[in-house]
Each structure stands twice: as structure tokens, then as C-alpha cells.
Amino acid sequence: MSTQTLAQPAASPAAAPETTPITGAVATLQALVAEGVDTIFGYPGGAIIPIYDALYDFQPELNHVLVRHEQGGIHAAQGYARSSGRVGVALATSGPGATNLVTGLADAMIDSTPLVCITGQVFAHLLGTDAFQETDIINITTPVTKWNYQVTRAEEIPEALAKAFYIARSGRPGPVLVDITKNAQMQTFDAPAYERCTHIRSYRPAPVVRKEYIEQAAALINSAKRPFILWGQGVVLGKAEQEFKEFVDKSGIPAAWTILGVGALATGHPLNVGMLGMHGNYGPNVLTNECDVLIAIGMRFDDRVTGRLDKYAKQAQVVHLDIDPTEIDKNVKTTVPVWGDCKETLPLLTALVERKEHPEWLARFNEYTAEEVDAVIREELFPTSEELTMGEVLQQLNEITGGEAVIVSDVGQHQMVACRYALQNQSRSHVTSGGLGTMGFALPAAIGAKFGAPHRPVVAIIGDGGVQMTIQELGTIMQTGVDVKIIILNNQFLGMVRQWQELFHQRRYSFVDIQSPDFVTVAAGYRIAGQRVDDRAELRSALEKMLAHPGSFLLEVMVTKENNIFPMVPQGCSVAEIRLR
Amino acid sequence: MERQEYNITAYTENQVGLLNRIAIIFSRRKINIESLNVSPSEIEGIHRFNIVIVETEEVVEKLAKQIEKQVEVLKVYYNTNADVIWQEMALYKVPTDVIAEKVLVERLLRENGARAVVIRKDYTVFETTGHREETDNLIKALQPYGLIEFVRSARIAIIKASEGFHRKLQEFERREPSEEVAENEFLNDREQVFTM
Numbered sequence: 168m169s170t171q172t173l174a175q176p177a178a179s180p181a182a183a184p185e186t187t188p189i190t191g192a193v194a195t196l197q198a199l200v201a202e203g204v205d206t207i208f209g210y211p212g213g214a215i216i217p218i219y220d221a222l223y224d225f226q227p228e229l230n231h232v233l234v235r236h237e238q239g240g241i242h243a244a245q246g247y248a249r250s251s252g253r254v255g256v257a258l259a260t261s262g263p264g265a266t267n268l269v270t271g272l273a274d275a276m277i278d279s280t281p282l283v284c285i286t287g288q289v290f291a292h293l294l295g296t297d298a299f300q301e302t303d304i305i306n307i308t309t310p311v312t313k314w315n316y317q318v319t320r321a322e323e324i325p326e327a328l329a330k331a332f333y334i335a336r337s338g339r340p341g342p343v344l345v346d347i348t349k350n351a352q353m354q355t356f357d358a359p360a361y362e363r364c365t366h367i368r369s370y371r372p373a374p375v376v377r378k379e380y381i382e383q384a385a386a387l388i389n390s391a392k393r394p395f396i397l398w399g400q401g402v403v404l405g406k407a408e409q410e411f412k413e414f415v416d417k418s419g420i421p422a423a424w425t426i427l428g429v430g431a432l433a434t435g436h437p438l439n440v441g442m443l444g445m446h447g448n449y450g451p452n453v454l455t456n457e458c459d460v461l462i463a464i465g466m467r468f469d470d471r472v473t474g475r476l477d478k479y480a481k482q483a484q485v486v487h488l489d490i491d492p493t494e495i496d497k498n499v500k501t502t503v504p505v506w507g508d509c510k511e512t513l514p515l516l517t518a519l520v521e522r523k524e525h526p527e528w529l530a531r532f533n534e535y536t537a538e539e540v541d542a543v544i545r546e547e548l549f550p551t552s553e554e555l556t557m558g559e560v561l562q563q564l565n566e567i568t569g570g571e572a573v574i575v576s577d578v579g580q581h582q583m584v585a586c587r588y589a590l591q592n593q594s595r596s597h598v599t600s601g602g603l604g605t606m607g608f609a610l611p612a613a614i615g616a617k618f619g620a621p622h623r624p625v626v627a628i629i630g631d632g633g634v635q636m637t638i639q640e641l642g643t644i645m646q647t648g649v650d651v652k653i654i655i656l657n658n659q660f661l662g663m664v665r666q667w668q669e670l671f672h673q674r675r676y677s678f679v680d681i682q683s684p685d686f687v688t689v690a691a692g693y694r695i696a697g698q699r700v701d702d703r704a705e706l707r708s709a710l711e712k713m714l715a716h717p718g719s720f721l722l723e724v725m726v727t728k729e730n731n732i733f734p735m736v737p738q739g740c741s742v743a744e745i746r747l748r
Numbered sequence: 749m750e751r752q753e754y755n756i757t758a759y760t761e762n763q764v765g766l767l768n769r770i771a772i773i774f775s776r777r778k779i780n781i782e783s784l785n786v787s788p789s790e791i792e793g794i795h796r797f798n799i800v801i802v803e804t805e806e807v808v809e810k811l812a813k814q815i816e817k818q819v820e821v822l823k824v825y826y827n828t829n830a831d832v833i834w835q836e837m838a839l840y841k842v843p844t845d846v847i848a849e850k851v852l853v854e855r856l857l858r859e860n861g862a863r864a865v866v867i868r869k870d871y872t873v874f875e876t877t878g879h880r881e882e883t884d885n886l887i888k889a890l891q892p893y894g895l896i897e898f899v900r901s902a903r904i905a906i907i908k909a910s911e912g913f914h915r916k917l918q919e920f921e922r923r924e925p926s927e928e929v930a931e932n933e934f935l936n937d938r939e940q941v942f943t944m
Contacts, residue, residue: 314819368920369761369822493813
């Protein structure tokens with residue numbers, strides 16, 4: 168296909184705006200300012216020096232956070248986006264700088280996180296010559312970006328970035344990458360006043376809502392005896408928490424969440440019946456296969472939520488609200504598809520549903536909860552054993568913060584514990600890597616989350632394995648002075664893999680006994696205060712000390728080595744076959 | 749569901765990298781593309797993809813949605829062979845002396861609707877268009893007479909039920925689409941399947 172640039176024919180030459188001669192680098196940063204960006208996470212390098220040179224003059228307007236690795240940069244941008252609801256921005260150089268973004272892009276893609284990543288690239292005349300630090304980042308990132316574009320001329324920059332921000336934040340959000348060759352950064356051109364993008368003819372981020380589907384959905388819901396709501400991050404991304412709460416309150420339907428939807432409805436809400444999925448709560452999983460109408464809102468029926476698909480909610484009629492039409496009928500056949508932005512569709516639906524209560528149906532959930540408390544939760548949160556549990560750390564944390572902290576969790580057993588037990592009073596209070604399951608996500612994401620929500624306490628909860636994947640970001644914490652509390656739940660194992668080896672591989676513990684450094688000493692090397700706890704008597708005071716500490720603090724908690732996360736829907740089993748032990 | 753040939757038609761912007769973005773939707777699922785044609789459509793600046801795969805309708809519908817989801821793709825249709833008129837073009841290079849001497853060959857060419865594109869002293873290039881079996885038949889027929897080289901194009905297909913893309917494009921260019929916007933077609937089709 169031929170080469171065509173972004174430039175479209177000018178709409179009306181009569182109203183041509185005044186132009187100013189600037190470099191591509193300055194145009195890049197002006198675009199960021201015009202898009203309302205205040206913080207960028209990045210790492211300089213040869214092919215992006217012109218932008219860094221221009222950045223020197225954009226301080227403090229564009230606060231640049233120097234990370235220790237580009238993966239840390241993009242995870243920080245993700246944390247920023249998730250805690251603030253704004254577009255996260257990451258900056259990297261060409262070649263290895265750009266390839267180091269790939270894990271973060273894949274993570275943001277599957278978790279629908281709005282990001283604009285800007286990478287430097289070799290001079291346009293060197294493209295395809297295997298020049299120093301040249302890599303084909305456009306093709307490498309195509310499967311893991313919502314859109315990407317290579318800029319080779321300075322004049323393309325304003326429009327490319329305007330499109331990038333529009334695409335990243337609209338519709339189902341996602342990561343976007345703009346690769347800018349060094350010559351384009353250095354060229355001077357006559358820049359017109361920056362215009363934000365509001366329309367791309369081949370891109371329709373949200374459809375016109377079809378009223379007949381709303382009516383069909385409402386009729387189905389009103390006729391239901393045992394309706395059940397599953398909600399996901401779509402509610403959060405659509406900034407529709409209030410609309411969602413009104414729908415739940417009026418319809419009186421029990422509602423359960425995916426791990427990225429957590430907090431859209433407060434943990435304490437009487438109709439919040441808990442977490443879905445492999446390590447979710449007992450009732451929501453079992454009763455998925457007993458409800459008569461399943462109302463899925465902004466969630467995508469991930470295999471970790473559905474378990475075995477051919478035994479998933481087969482008895483139920485399904486209403487699916489989603490902004491992304493590829494999600495409708497993808498995994499679960501829908502009876503009524505409600506395609507649209509839930510900020511728009513939920514109020515329409517709420518207006519048509521009858522105000523109801525379902526006391527007997529809700530009681531079923533509560534019976535299962537009681538059973539789960541007896542079998543799992545009580546011992547996890549208030550253990551009678553000598554050794555500390557992950558759950559009691561969360562319980563103590565809840566008691567101190569009251570659910571006001573932003574929790575940032577990594578991936579593994581501690582993540583499931585954090586998702587299951589952390590109190591959440593408001594939306595955007597739990598940042599975690601859901602779809603991709605990226606170990607090493609939490610430490611850099613917590614840094615970004617704090618920049619995105621500077622007035623809220625941010626507590627990273629990380630395993631002893633994951634923290635060692637991006638531990639260099641302690642350097643970013645040291646240099647920026649960002650106030651992040653870090654709890655390492657150390658079970659001296661790669662715990663989730665060990666659990667699977669115990670349950671499904673005859674306890675053959677193959678390469679899961681990971682050794683760790685003395686984390687408190689490592690933190691001290693970065694001038695970060697820390698403490699290690701292995702005694703229940705010290706846990707509460709250590710947590711209080713951590714939260715009261717001015718600035719960052721690392722708390723390492725030694726927990727039981729071989730605890731398993733239950734309940735569990737074993738792989739290949741239906742949600743109704745969830746095991747309590 | 750039965751696997752059969754499906755013709756996927758996509759209208760797209762003319763953009764570097766879009767071919768890869770569409771191709772990986774298939775390769776990610778380990779689906780082989782049987783035939784792929786990309787060329788300018790009747791509308792300036794808009795390209796038309798014709799992609800042929802063998803799959804079930806359930807899979808093809810998901811693929812079509814995924815393609816349409818790409819930012820620079822305007823519209824995607826999928827059709828069975830019964831719903832389209834399709835052609836492939838083939839070129840055959842054969843030694844001219846054989847053609848000149850053997851009347852049988854001339855009859856073969858006539859019977860297969862072939863046309864001479866180039867006649868040189870050393871070789872002649874013939875062209876046919878048709879379905880796969882038709883172009884294959886001529887290969888078999890020419891093989892004994894020293895077929896030197898053969899090439900076949902990708903399939904192009906006209907959708908029987910299509911009213912063209914001009915009016916649709918105008919809807920896309922409007923900022924506020926009408927209630928009947930094109931993108932709701934997947935849902936329109938569902939009305940026949942799901943009724944309250």
C-alpha cells in the first residue's frame with residue numbers, strides 16, 4: 168500500500184490559523200500541554216534527545232519522572248492513568264528503550280488503560296538500515312496497541328498526537344504509540360495552533376444507543392426471579408459509578424465484580440456480594456449457575472471469571488452491556504446485547520426497571536458467604552496459627568485505613584488476597600494487572616498511582632517474587648521523594664505456582680523456592696525507611712508506623728510459607744465446582 | 749457449525765501498516781489466509797480488502813468484528829461464496845512454437861476462454877479469469893505442451909446484495925450519525941435470531 172501521511176486537505180483556507188515556527192520536539196511537548204498532561208514518565212536516550220532538550224524548558228509545567236527502566240516508566244504511566252482516570256504518558260528512546268515498553272503496552276491493551284507512549288526513532292533516512300538502536304517498533308507493537316503511528320516529518324506531529332490522545336481515551340480506552348524519527352524532532356516547521364481531535368471518519372468510539380435493546384433488557388430484568396449483576400472495569404472506565412449504583416439500588420439485584428471492576432460499588436454496599444472468578448467468593452461463583460438472568464456490565468467474560476465455558480450460566484438469559492461490540496457474543500452468547508457507553512445506557516435501563524428487592528435470592532448469597540467465612544475467611548483474617556497470614560495483614564490495614572487507601576497489587580497469591588480482602592470505599596482504589604498478570608507491575612504502578620492521586624495514601628502490596636522484577640524503581644522513589652508505602656508479603660516462594668504444583672503436580676516444587684535479599688537493607692540503600700515483621704505482636708504497630716511515616720516506607724512481612732488461596736475454581740472446572748479447600 | 753469458504757470484504761483508509769494490523773488478526777488465531785487482495789476501491793483514498801478463509805460462521809463473525817474494530821477500518825462484510833460473484837485471473841506462459849504447430853492447443857485455449865496477452869517469437873502469454881477449477885483446468889491442459897510459467901491472482905469478489913459504499917461513507921463522515929448507522933448491522937442481523 169502506498170505511503171500516505173496523516174495530513175488531510177485543509178477544511179477552510181479562509182480561516183487558516185496563524186502559524187509559529189517551532190521544532191518537532193517543541194510541537195510534541197506543546198501537544199502534551201494542550202492535552203492537559205501534567206506528568207510524564209520516561210527515560211532519555213540517543214534518538215529522543217531533541218525532545219528531552221526541549222523538555223528542559225517545559226519545567227515544571229510537564230513534570231518528568233525519571234524512572235530506572237522503561238518498563239517501570241510505562242507501568243508508572245498505567246498506575247497514573249488508573250488512579251486518576253486520565254491518559255498516562257510514557258517517553259522512551261528507540262531500540263531497547265522502545266522494546267522495554269512492550270510488556271506494559273500488552274498489559275494496558277488487555278486492561279483497557281489509556282496511554283500515549285512516545286518513542287524516539289532513528290533518522291528517517293536510516294529506517295530499514297539496521298542503524299544503531301533501530302528497531303521496528305511499529306510492527307513489534309501492532310498487536311499490543313489500539314493504534315500506532317510513525318512520524319517522519321515534523322509537520323505530522325500535532326495531528327498525530329491529537330489523534331493519539333483521542334483514540335487512547337475514547338471508546339474502549341487503550342494504549343497508543345507514536346514513534347517519532349529524530350529528524351522530525353529536530354526539524355523546524357510552521358505550526359498552526361494545536362487542535363484537539365474529536366472525529367476520525369473510520370473510527371466510531373461509541374455507537375448510537377438502540378432503545379429497543381434497552382427495552383428488551385428491562386423487560387427481561389423485570390421478569391427475572393433470580394437476577395444477578397456482574398460488573399467489570401467498564402463501569403470505572405465509563406466513569407459511570409454513580410449511574411451503576413442507582414441501577415443496583417433501584418433494581419435491588421445482587422452484584423459481583425471482576426478484579427478490575429472492584430470498588431466501582433463500595434465493598435460495604437449491601438448488594439455487593441463479592442468477587443467473581445477463580446479465587447473469587449463462593450456465592451457469586453456457585454450462583455452464577457443458578458441465576459435466571461445474568462446482567463453483565465462492562466466486563467468481558469475472561470476465562471478466569473467463567474471457568475469452563477460450556478458449563479457457564481447455561482440456564483441464564485444474558486444481558487450484556489458493553490461499549491466494545493467485539494466483546495458481545497465473544498465468549499458468552501447474549502440474549503439481549505446493549506451496545507453502548509454504560510454512562511449512557513445504565514440511566515436508560517434504570518428508568519425502565521422496576522424498583523424491587525430480592526430478599527430470598529440475596530439470602531442465598533449470604534448463606535454461601537457464611538459458609539466461606541467458616542471454611543476460609545475467618546482463619547485467613549484472624550488466624551489461630553502461629554505464623555502470620557497474608558489475609559491478616561490486609562485485615563489490619565483495613566482497620567487502620569478504613570478503606571481509604573489506593574491499593575496497588577502485583578500478581579500472584581498476595582494479589583488474590585488483596586483483591587478479596589481490601590476494603591474499597593470508592594472507585595479507582597485498586598490498581599492491579601488483571602488480564603496480562605504482569606509480575607513486577609506493582610512497584611512502578613504505585614509510583615504512578617501516587618502521582619495520579621497525590622492526596623490519597625498509596626499502598627503497594629507485592630510478593631517477594633514480583634518485587635524483584637522491578638525493584639530498581641526504588642531508585643525512582645528515592646529521587647522523586649514520592650510517598651509510596653510498600654508491603655512485601657514474603658512467603659519465600661513463588662506462591663501461586665507453588666500452590667498449583669502442590670494441588671495439581673504432586674508437590675513437585677520445581678523452581679519456586681526463590682531467595683530474596685534483605686529487602687529492608689536494600690531499601691536502606693535507596694534511603695527508604697523500612698522494617699521487617701515476623702511476629703503478630705508487632706504487625707499492627709508496624710503498619711501504623713508505616714502509614715504515619717512521612718515519605719516512603721518498605722514493610723516486609725514474613726508470612727506462612729505454604730498457604731493456599733481458597734476458594735478456587737480449578738482449571739477446566741465449572742464455576743459451580745468451586746472448591747473451599 | 750460447518751466450515752466453508754468465506755469472503756471478507758473490508759473498506760479501509762490507505763494507511764501504512766494497516767495490512768499488518770489486519771493480517772495478525774488471522775495469524776494470532778492460527779488461521780490461514782487462503783487468498784488476499786488489496787486494491788484501491790471506487791472511492792479515492794479508500795482501499796478494499798478481499799480476504800478468503802475457510803472457517804465456521806461463528807469464527808468469521810468474530811474476525812470481522814475484530815477487523816472492523818481497527819481504527820482505520822471503515823466497514824467489514826463477510827459472505828459465503830453463494831453470496832458473491834467472484835473471479836481469479838491467471839496468466840500462462842507457453843512456448844510459441846508449440847502453440848503455432850499444434851492445433852490442439854489452440855482448441856484448448858478457445859475452450860477455456862483464454863486470451864493472448866503477448867505473442868513473441870519464443871513465448872506467448874495467455875490470460876483467463878474464472879473460478880479456481882476453471883483456471884486449474886487450463887494448467888492441466890497446457891502442462892503436456894511445455895507450460896513455462898504460471899501465476900494466479902488473489903480472488904476478487906462483488907457482493908450480490910451490496911448497494912455500494914458511497915452512501916455509507918457519507919454516514920461515516922458525519923459527526924452525528926443517524927439512527928441507522930452502518931455500525932449497527934451486526935445487531936440488526938441479530939433481530940432475526942433473538943426476539944423477546
